[in-house]
Amino acid sequence: MSTLSDSNRRKSPAERGAEISLAARQIALSDGLDALTVRAVAARVGVTPALVVHYQPSMSMLVAGTFGAIVAAEIDEVVAEIMGCPTTVLALGALIDTLLSPKRSAVTVIWLDAWSLGRRNPSLAAEVGRQMDAWQVFLVTLLRQGASGGEFVVADAPALAWQLLGIIDGLTAHATVRYGDAGRQRPLVRTIVEHELALPAGALTCAAES
């Protein structure tokens, strides 16, 4: 990286701010949310710790913001990945497929850190709540879309949404911490969702194949 020579230059607040946010995200993803310290960010950007503080209201805010940015980016990425599906059932299959993919373990680890750290960092806890809700809202929208389109029946979309999210998070967490590949849990999750939506068995499996 030629960032080192560039970093000494005096930069606009926007540019420097973006640089700091980027470094924070990179540190969080590679070393965890609690490796996110003033000095670590400063070292990565190539500036003084004082400058990092100058650009951030507080460290706990930076942690919360970094977590939010990472998770929001993942939501966007997943939404984009699913948007192309012609039917909601296909979208649900693709959603399960991608959420239980091993490539998401980096973000899963961020979630684990956030759940733990959130107890001592109110800003982070608030952001965790916001992002969990964002996921839930997204899933509720998807479920209602399928229901109103007549693809399946859903009694309580909000409840089912966070049940499903809880299940997926639990399985990915276990896979990340100990049991390896979360991808092996796809059939189980498909079966659960098919059952809850009164879909024919295999409906979501076929969806994933296409």
Added chain:
Amino acid sequence: MSTLSDSNRRKSPAERGAEISLAARQIALSDGLDALTVRAVAARVGVTPALVVHYQPSMSMLVAGTFGAIVAAEIDEVVAEIMGCPTTVLALGALIDTLLSPKRSAVTVIWLDAWSLGRRNPSLAAEVGRQMDAWQVFLVTLLRQGASGGEFVVADAPALAWQLLGIIDGLTAHATVRYGDAGRQRPLVRTIVEHELALPAGALTCAAES
């Protein structure tokens, strides 16, 4: 507590060691695993930080040990709670019932801390693995017992065991962090287990009533 006057007395290694372990468990349960510092334990016991160090190989070992003790105690407690059930199906129902009870949220929080902290504390990571395996072994035993007794059919007990644990941990984690009472998820989990074990719908619900 009159512990304060007692704590100045010179005690046997076993006695002092037990005192320290107890204090560590109490701190972990009330303030989280990372509030478990040499000074916090020392203050709670009423001795010098140096004495705590004298009794422990290292702080990361104390954290690992404390986590293990708390979780092992919970396993024992749950096992004792279930042991009385006349059939395995009833035991499974009782298991789901107690694991998704709000009273377990204190230990759920410990799990979240351990998953996060385990990445920087190898001793803790090893202990997390051991305790996750202990849970899985317990559940596998239960499932095989029911299968060999002809109560239900299970194809891959080890796989089903950790799927089930993942689901339950995910739902309790979500409930603890944001969505409140995990007890509302009992019907869902019962349905999933009934389906996976080819039990008639409602078999586990009736179990919980008795």
Added chain:
DNA sequence: ACTCTTGTTGATCAGGCGATCAATAAACTG
């Protein structure tokens, strides 16, 4: 009662953390 073992202390080290503030220098403005 005297000795010896060892539980216990107090002081202290080295390192990390977030945060503050005056001083510097680079870029923009007139």
Added chain:
DNA sequence: CAGTTTATTGATCGCCTGATCAACAAGAGT
């Protein structure tokens, strides 16, 4: 080119962490 703004620095504070070590004293053994 001179003057003003402000991005950036370096030094430093206060607090926390785990850990070490010589010195002390309580209790067990004789």
